[in-house]
Amino acid sequence: MKERKCANCNNWSPHNLYSFVGYCYEKKKLSFSEYFCELFIELELEEEFYWCGTCRSIIESEEVKEHISKRHRISRRAFMDPDYREEIYEG
Amino acid sequence: MKGFDYKTDAWIQWCPGCGNYGILTALRNAIAEVEIDPKKLVIVSGIGCSSRIVYYIRGSNVHTIHGRAIPVASGIKLANPDLMVIVAGGDGDLLGIGAGHFVALGRRNIDLKVLIHDNAVYGLTKGQAGPTLPSAVKLRAMNYPNSHEALNPLLLAFASGYTFIARAFAYHVKPLKDLIKEVLMHRGSAVIDILQPCVTYNDLMTRDWFEKRIYYLDSLPNESELLQKMKEVDRIPLGVFYKIEKETFDQKINSIMGRKNKGVRNV
Amino acid sequence: MKVDLSLAIGGFQGGGIESAGQIALRAFVLKGYEVFGSREFHSNIIGAHSYYHIRVGGKALRLPLDALIALDAESIFTHLQSLSKEALLICDQYSLTTKASEIPSMSKALKRRIEQNYGDLSLNKILTDQELKIVALPMRDLLKELSHERSMISVSKALNVMGISAGLYLLGLNKETIKKAIEGQFSNPGINLKAMEIAIEKVKDLERKELPDGKKEDKLILSGNEAVAMAKISSGLDFLSFYPITPATDETLFIEKSGKIITVQAEDEISAIGMALGASLAGLRASTSTSGPGFSLMNEMVSFAVQAEIPIVITLWMRSSPSTGIATRTSQQDLLHAIFSGHGDTPKVVIASGDHSEAIEDTARAFELAEKFQIPVIHLLDKFIASAITTVDKNAFRTLPKRDFSENSDGYLRYKITEDGISPFLPIGRATMIVSSLEHDEYGSATEDPVDREKMILKRIKKLEKASEVLSEESYSVYGDHEPEITIVSFGSTKNAIMEAIEELKIPIKFVQLRILSPFPDLSKELVGKVLVIESNAGQLSFLLKVHCRVDGTAKKLNARPIYVDEVVKAIKAFMNGEKEVIMSEGV
Numbered sequence: 001m002k003e004r005k006c007a008n009c010n011n012w013s014p015h016n017l018y019s020f021v022g023y024c025y026e027k028k029k030l031s032f033s034e035y036f037c038e039l040f041i042e043l044e045l046e047e048e049f050y051w052c053g054t055c056r057s058i059i060e061s062e063e064v065k066e067h068i069s070k071r072h073r074i075s076r077r078a079f080m081d082p083d084y085r086e087e088i089y090e091g
Numbered sequence: 092m093k094g095f096d097y098k099t100d101a102w103i104q105w106c107p108g109c110g111n112y113g114i115l116t117a118l119r120n121a122i123a124e125v126e127i128d129p130k131k132l133v134i135v136s137g138i139g140c141s142s143r144i145v146y147y148i149r150g151s152n153v154h155t156i157h158g159r160a161i162p163v164a165s166g167i168k169l170a171n172p173d174l175m176v177i178v179a180g181g182d183g184d185l186l187g188i189g190a191g192h193f194v195a196l197g198r199r200n201i202d203l204k205v206l207i208h209d210n211a212v213y214g215l216t217k218g219q220a221g222p223t224l225p226s227a228v229k230l231r232a233m234n235y236p237n238s239h240e241a242l243n244p245l246l247l248a249f250a251s252g253y254t255f256i257a258r259a260f261a262y263h264v265k266p267l268k269d270l271i272k273e274v275l276m277h278r279g280s281a282v283i284d285i286l287q288p289c290v291t292y293n294d295l296m297t298r299d300w301f302e303k304r305i306y307y308l309d310s311l312p313n314e315s316e317l318l319q320k321m322k323e324v325d326r327i328p329l330g331v332f333y334k335i336e337k338e339t340f341d342q343k344i345n346s347i348m349g350r351k352n353k354g355v356r357n358v
Numbered sequence: 359m360k361v362d363l364s365l366a367i368g369g370f371q372g373g374g375i376e377s378a379g380q381i382a383l384r385a386f387v388l389k390g391y392e393v394f395g396s397r398e399f400h401s402n403i404i405g406a407h408s409y410y411h412i413r414v415g416g417k418a419l420r421l422p423l424d425a426l427i428a429l430d431a432e433s434i435f436t437h438l439q440s441l442s443k444e445a446l447l448i449c450d451q452y453s454l455t456t457k458a459s460e461i462p463s464m465s466k467a468l469k470r471r472i473e474q475n476y477g478d479l480s481l482n483k484i485l486t487d488q489e490l491k492i493v494a495l496p497m498r499d500l501l502k503e504l505s506h507e508r509s510m511i512s513v514s515k516a517l518n519v520m521g522i523s524a525g526l527y528l529l530g531l532n533k534e535t536i537k538k539a540i541e542g543q544f545s546n547p548g549i550n551l552k553a554m555e556i557a558i559e560k561v562k563d564l565e566r567k568e569l570p571d572g573k574k575e576d577k578l579i580l581s582g583n584e585a586v587a588m589a590k591i592s593s594g595l596d597f598l599s600f601y602p603i604t605p606a607t608d609e610t611l612f613i614e615k616s617g618k619i620i621t622v623q624a625e626d627e628i629s630a631i632g633m634a635l636g637a638s639l640a641g642l643r644a645s646t647s648t649s650g651p652g653f654s655l656m657n658e659m660v661s662f663a664v665q666a667e668i669p670i671v672i673t674l675w676m677r678s679s680p681s682t683g684i685a686t687r688t689s690q691q692d693l694l695h696a697i698f699s700g701h702g703d704t705p706k707v708v709i710a711s712g713d714h715s716e717a718i719e720d721t722a723r724a725f726e727l728a729e730k731f732q733i734p735v736i737h738l739l740d741k742f743i744a745s746a747i748t749t750v751d752k753n754a755f756r757t758l759p760k761r762d763f764s765e766n767s768d769g770y771l772r773y774k775i776t777e778d779g780i781s782p783f784l785p786i787g788r789a790t791m792i793v794s795s796l797e798h799d800e801y802g803s804a805t806e807d808p809v810d811r812e813k814m815i816l817k818r819i820k821k822l823e824k825a826s827e828v829l830s831e832e833s834y835s836v837y838g839d840h841e842p843e844i845t846i847v848s849f850g851s852t853k854n855a856i857m858e859a860i861e862e863l864k865i866p867i868k869f870v871q872l873r874i875l876s877p878f879p880d881l882s883k884e885l886v887g888k889v890l891v892i893e894s895n896a897g898q899l900s901f902l903l904k905v906h907c908r909v910d911g912t913a914k915k916l917n918a919r920p921i922y923v924d925e926v927v928k929a930i931k932a933f934m935n936g937e938k939e940v941i942m943s944e945g946v
């Protein structure tokens with residue numbers, strides 16, 4: 001079994017740019033990757049897309065195994081700052 | 092082959108959560124199941140976030156300029172009918188600046204498959220109203236509510252003469268893949284309007300918003316209900332609306348010119 | 359003591375680089391310094407490297423950097439070679455274990471260059487050989503501290519504020535100034551101020567020298583896009599139609615937002631210019647804005663505007679071409695495109711501005727010329743000016759009188775032959791007339807008569823000759839020495855870098871900065887000594903100058919990055935040593 005910390009929790013998503021911090025969708029607040037709490041549940045791998053924090057990219061379910069084998073950080077999705085659009089430039 | 096085999100090593104540059112990921116996976120899996128030789132696969136796109144798809148699928152692809160994928164793709168297909176030519180682009184690209192070519196393609200019935208990544212915004216230029224955005228809607232990057240009426244891609248396609256007209260939802264990857272497989276088998280101008288939530292700029296037409304409204308057609312609508320189905324807006328039907336077999340443009344040219352060959356051979 | 363600093367803040371696109379850069383600019387302005395900030399970014403890609411380059415104490419960019427605030431590892435790798443030997447590097451302590459090969463957003467080309475220079479080593483190892491003043495902050499610990507005190511909404515806008523606050527503080531700004539700058543940036547700055555406190559607390563015992571106060575002036579801080587938008591509004595613009603394109607969109611959206619001007623988003627650029635021409639025909643002051651690809655589409659309409667004699671101001675924000683090129687980076691590649699736009703003999707005016715203040719001046723001048731001579735005026739600017747932020751005089755903006763329609767409508771002739779070629783303008787709807795793209799007679803009726811045709815073509819050319827007379831003295835500015843060894847000729851956004859390079863070189867150099875490029879001014883008396891052309895393209899101004907006069911050498915910028923004072927200094931030296939073609943390659 002994986003270590004019981006936010007980074008491995010199904011409720012938690014890392015920030016898309018800074019992977020050491022993220023958002024807990026259960027507690028509805030920010031927490032840090034090494035934190036842990038009683039609500040921990042292990043990551044369930046049954047969706048179509050995942051977030052690889054190492055590659056900073058969305059990956060398909062078929063690719064998950066390969067990324068995990070390279071010890072990449074996988075989570076269900078990425079958390080983005082609510083105001084991130086103010087900070088991106090146009091094309 | 093598997094969808095995977097068509098992957099490239101480019102770092103994908105869409106926002107996390109973008110509907111384009113669903114389209115990419117569905118398209119990759121569809122061409123894998125149909126087993127198209129990557130050398131014979133030609134994806135032609137315009138300019139926009141969605142048009143970057145050509146970098147993410149291994150093929151013999153062309154990234155053209157804003158709004159002009161259809162003319163370039165038409166030339167390719169007429170020159171070498173053996174190629175599987177797919178046009179991909181945004182609603183702004185294909186139905187705004189490129190609308191004239193979209194109409195002309197329907198009138199010609201060239202064997203091209205047009206995938207509209209329809210997010211109702213100009214994603215790449217930061218969220219201005221796209222041609223399919225309903226009127227009076229004000230999205231987060233807009234100064235004022237939309238003063239244009241929304242264009243209905245299905246009705247436009249029908250009026251233009253497309254011989255395959257369908258609508259899909261980007262996040263329903265498997266049904267989209269099956270639909271793309273079907274369109275790949277069709278001969279003639281075909282279009283799939285793919286509803287594609289833009290997580291960054293379209294704060295109205297979100298994944299949830301669509302999921303509350305979409306439903307699948309049971310069967311191909313008959314002529315009397317076709318237009319009504321295409322026009323439906325409160326609930327949004329998905330699936331194939333229209334499909335007929337007709338002589339294609341190159342067949343017509345060849346018969347007019349009395350030629351046996353289709354297109355230029357030996358390319 | 360003259361304060362002169364170059365600093366950059368770099369990080370992820372979407373990671374608060376814009377607001378951090380603006381805080382820094384604001385802080386230095388509050389302190390009383392001249393500032394110039396340029397932002398460099400990828401096309402709408404979240405997580406790709408972007409940065410803000412800030413010059414304090416000047417209006418042009420300089421290298422090397424005196425300080426880098428790096429919010430991520432990629433920023434350090436990217437700018438490492440641009441740092442001065444003892445530069446201040448503020449970074450995240452935890453990012454230093456990163457190797458270039460581990461950064462997914464970094465381009466393959468840059469990874470390769472880094473590997474060649476340093477091997478595939480972590481930053482820690484690479485940085486040990488450097489004499490930099492490194493301040494490695496434990497960013498995640500600082501963020502934790504902040505999250506214990508306040509509930510946070512935006513991670514990026516906490517980390518960027520921490521980085522920039524520590525940086526500004528160590529560069530010698532006091533806490534009060536930084537605080538004011540942050541308050542000016544955010545509508546609800548509580549959390550950001552707390553972030554600032556935490557960051558400054560962390561570095562407060564490090565060595566620093568307090569900067570002296572500069573000269574405080576009450577000026578506007580504007581981007582080039584905003585400057586032109588405000589100038590259009592102040593000039594009495596009535597109608598603007600556009601199709602979104604970088605780097606023009608921010609200008610048009612600013613105008614739309616003002617709520618005072620009819621603003622229409624068209625379906626493409628052909629329609630955008632077409633609508634503006636229609637509005638102008640109906641008597642409004644009209645304009646459209648675009649960039650290279652859009653201007654390509656407008657070409658046929660430019661020819662129409664010349665033939666039908668319709669006033670229009672086209673603001674052309676050049677970006678890196680050909681084709682879609684690098685949409686978010688700068689260049690001056692549309693000079694010839696602008697001058698020779700439109701099929702046929704199409705006399706028109708092309709104006710280029712060297713900086714924000716000139717852009718404001720030229721906007722009003724563009725409308726005056728367009729309306730007086732009833733021709734298209736193309737106002738050339740570029741991405742560098744569009745997104746660069748600097749201070750501008752509050753009263754730089756002119757107002758223009760409404761267009762004059764005093765001509766009698768009885769017996770009105772739209773294309774009346776007059777001495778100077780200018781026919782009195784009445785808008786559509788004030789008299790019967792025909793406005794025609796066909797060759798026409800004085801009334802506007804189509805004609806193929808050879809005598810009529812010749813008259814009309816000469817009439818249109820005469821207008822430009824008249825414009826040339828009116829403009830002659832104002833077509834260019836002359837700076838520097840009047841009995842020089844060399845004369846530099848340039849146009850547009852290279853201006854301030856050239857001015858500063860000349861100042862620094864202390865050799866007699868004359869600088870002729872072209873403001874009007876069509877009609878091309880007579881420079882025969884101005885070119886003294888050897889002639890060096892400096893431009894951000896492959897030699898377009900050189901071509902023109904060769905045709906009209908003479909050229910001895912060209913210094914070109916081709917890498918889609920802005921121009922730096924230091925590379926201009928080097929280019930001039932190389933030219934004086936006999937090099938005929940110099941390529942300036944600074945910038946990352």
Ligand SMILES: Cc1ncc(C[n+]2csc(CCOP(=O)(O)OP(=O)(O)O)c2C)c(N)n1
Nearest residue numbers: 139140141157181182183184213214215651
């Ligand atoms: C002639 C021209 N005009 C404008 C642009 C700027 N531009 C790039 S993409 C785009 C629209 C993008 O919207 P859409 O086609 O819907 O694609 P999306 O980004 O939403 O996928 C525009 C206006 C351009 N590249 N070329």
Ligand SMILES: [Mg+2]
Nearest residue numbers: 181182183212
């Ligand atoms: Mg779109």
Ligand SMILES: [Zn+2]
Nearest residue numbers: 052055067072
């Ligand atoms: Zn990975």
